[in-house]
Amino acid sequence: MTEPRAGAIYDLGYRRYGGARLGRGHAIVSLYVHGLRSAFGLGRRTRAKIFPIGLIIFAIIPAFLQVAFGALTSEDIEVFRAEDYYGYINLALAVFAAVAAPELLGRDQRHRTLPLYFSRAFSRHDYALARLAAMVTAMFALTLLPQALLFVGNALAVDDFGGYFRDEWRQVGPIVASGVLVSAFFAATAMALAATVQRSMYAIISILGLFIVLSFALAPLLVNFVDNLAGRLGVFLSPFAVVDGFTRWLFGVEPGELAATADFAGGSYFLWALALSVLGCAFVVRRYGRKSL
Amino acid sequence: MPLIETDGLTKRYPGVTALDALDVSVEPGVVGLVGANGAGKSTLIKILLGLLPASAGRARVLDRDVAAEGAAIRQFTGYMPEHDCLPPDLSATEFVAHLARVSGLPRAAARERTAETLRHVGLFEERYREMGGYSTGMKQRVKLAQALVHDPRLVFLDEPTNGLDPAGREEMLDLVRRTGREFGIAILMASHLLGEIERVCDSLVVIDGGRLVRAGAIAEFTTGLGSLEVEVDGEADALAERLRGLGFEARGEGAIARVALNGAEPYDAIRDAIVALDMGLVRLEQRRQSLEDLFRADAEEEAAAP
Numbered sequence: 206m207t208e209p210r211a212g213a214i215y216d217l218g219y220r221r222y223g224g225a226r227l228g229r230g231h232a233i234v235s236l237y238v239h240g241l242r243s244a245f246g247l248g249r250r251t252r253a254k255i256f257p258i259g260l261i262i263f264a265i266i267p268a269f270l271q272v273a274f275g276a277l278t279s280e281d282i283e284v285f286r287a288e289d290y291y292g293y294i295n296l297a298l299a300v301f302a303a304v305a306a307p308e309l310l311g312r313d314q315r316h317r318t319l320p321l322y323f324s325r326a327f328s329r330h331d332y333a334l335a336r337l338a339a340m341v342t343a344m345f346a347l348t349l350l351p352q353a354l355l356f357v358g359n360a361l362a363v364d365d366f367g368g369y370f371r372d373e374w375r376q377v378g379p380i381v382a383s384g385v386l387v388s389a390f391f392a393a394t395a396m397a398l399a400a401t402v403q404r405s406m407y408a409i410i411s412i413l414g415l416f417i418v419l420s421f422a423l424a425p426l427l428v429n430f431v432d433n434l435a436g437r438l439g440v441f442l443s444p445f446a447v448v449d450g451f452t453r454w455l456f457g458v459e460p461g462e463l464a465a466t467a468d469f470a471g472g473s474y475f476l477w478a479l480a481l482s483v484l485g486c487a488f489v490v491r492r493y494g495r496k497s498l
Numbered sequence: 499m500p501l502i503e504t505d506g507l508t509k510r511y512p513g514v515t516a517l518d519a520l521d522v523s524v525e526p527g528v529v530g531l532v533g534a535n536g537a538g539k540s541t542l543i544k545i546l547l548g549l550l551p552a553s554a555g556r557a558r559v560l561d562r563d564v565a566a567e568g569a570a571i572r573q574f575t576g577y578m579p580e581h582d583c584l585p586p587d588l589s590a591t592e593f594v595a596h597l598a599r600v601s602g603l604p605r606a607a608a609r610e611r612t613a614e615t616l617r618h619v620g621l622f623e624e625r626y627r628e629m630g631g632y633s634t635g636m637k638q639r640v641k642l643a644q645a646l647v648h649d650p651r652l653v654f655l656d657e658p659t660n661g662l663d664p665a666g667r668e669e670m671l672d673l674v675r676r677t678g679r680e681f682g683i684a685i686l687m688a689s690h691l692l693g694e695i696e697r698v699c700d701s702l703v704v705i706d707g708g709r710l711v712r713a714g715a716i717a718e719f720t721t722g723l724g725s726l727e728v729e730v731d732g733e734a735d736a737l738a739e740r741l742r743g744l745g746f747e748a749r750g751e752g753a754i755a756r757v758a759l760n761g762a763e764p765y766d767a768i769r770d771a772i773v774a775l776d777m778g779l780v781r782l783e784q785r786r787q788s789l790e791d792l793f794r795a796d797a798e799e800e801a802a803a804p
Binding site: 220221 | 544547550568573575577581583584585586592596597599602607611615618644646648649677680
């Protein structure tokens with residue numbers, strides 16, 4: 206040993222680690238939790254939190270208004286209903302997905318952190334799946350959270366809590382099912398685009414641009430002005446119409462305006478959204494499996 | 499058991515063969531991987547870590563097959579890439595602790611190991627600041643820390659002194675040497691600077707154009723070599739000729755004569771010869787044959803060969 210240097214009192218040297226190594230599962234969960242936190246900008250500076258938190262508040266406002274309305278007036282009026290809910294906040298969902306997806310995938314590419322992840326004890330597919338799972342879960346904050354608030358709020362607003370629950374418990378199934386599928390649908394499509402477009406600014410613009418152009422321009426044009434099957438099929442190009450279509454189908458209510466014009470069975474929106482979600486996830490996983498570093 | 503073993507390892511890119519049927523066996527220790535830029539050093543490391551698939555051939559690391567047991571290998575290896583890989587808006591502590599957890603360490607252990615490892619690489623109060631404001635030296639230290647935080651048995655260091663000033667280079671090499679010698683972690687360090695390798699490593703693998711040139715202990719490369727450089731204020735050629743007449747191996751060029759030191763003791767003879775030739779001695783310097791000289795000589799021989 207060399208003689209101790211000045212300040213060596215602080216130098217405890219390197220110690221070997223003999224503790225537990227929890228392996229792949231732990232690695233995936235760690236990455237998942239980290240992804241979830243970074244989707245909301247947690248553990249980062251305040252600037253990164255403003256957008257996601259703002260969008261969550263925006264998505265919750267209708268539920269909050271409904272609950273407040275129910276609490277202040279004794280009348281049983283439902284302004285915002287569960288099955289219409291995503292119709293009011295679909296832009297917030299799209300913006301959140303467009304901002305969070307490049308955050309989850311793009312950062313590791315931009316800062317070239319991927320080789321550090323891929324040189325650890327899990328596979329590339331594990332990485333992609335952990336990121337996708339984090340994205341879907343993050344979306345829950347804008348889908349299941351306001352729906353839960355709406356449901357519980359309405360139940361508290363009426364005098365008979367148990368009675369409300371008895372009458373409305375059938376809503377729980379559609380609320381959860383639609384919330385999960387809406388989250389998966391937005392997450393998978395946004396992540397597939399974010400995995401393709403490297404620069405986060407371009408990714409945000411292309412995700413948001415695609416959602417808006419397809420939903421507000423292309424699909425309505427096709428459905429309303431092209432009077433044949435091809436035109437009617439255009440409704441499936443609109444993410445917002447698809448979300449509205451399967452949500453209303455799950456709740457068993459009449460389809461929305463565009464879907465009514467297109468006149469397809471409600472279940473077809475459900476299957477289409479499910480297929481796109483699975484395809485989007487598969488695309489991301491496959492892309493990361495082959496990525497050259 | 500060899501640390502690393504490759505058998506016909508080949509990596510072809512469109513138009514370029516980065517590794518060309520490489521057969522090499524590396525024993526534990528601090529091993530230098532030397533080659534010019536583009537010799538295939540980074541490619542080899544990436545294949546050994548499973549970051550790149552090989553086009554042909556096989557490789558084993560820590561006695562496990564790279565293609566089949568990549569994740570098992572990576573549990574016990576660390577990697578410090580050549581390029582920047584640190585998110586600028588995170589602190590070193592957060593980033594290294596996160597990677598420690600991803601390496602399989604429980605939360606509390608990850609936090610503890612992060613503090614220890616960052617201290618080991620010489621980051622103290624700075625470790626709570628965002629890494630975007632770090633100097634190159636501090637970034638390199640964080641890169642090394644993340645490669646060591648899960649206490650690997652083997653670390654791959656790709657050009658660890660890249661971009662450092664001479665003092666930073668010195669500190670990094672010292673850190674690498676201590677990590678290898680005192681803590682018993684095997685190291686494969688890629689560098690295009692032979693001088694660095696020579697100072698830190700016990701053994702050496704030289705590749706060029708994706709092929710193995712030589713491999714062995716550093717000592718094997720340099721023993722029995724070395725020379726005296728004699729600078730005079732006259733014709734060194736005449737001095738060299740006189741020394742050759744006395745049975746020494748000597749060569750003169752301009753004002754400098756080089757005398758081989760293969761166990762010979764030419765000092766008195768040089769003094770006498772200079773006196774006899776009525777020259778003045780300007781400088782007498784012992785030059786240990788460095789690896790660079792060796793490879794320069796090799797290259798010259800090769801160029802001379804038909």
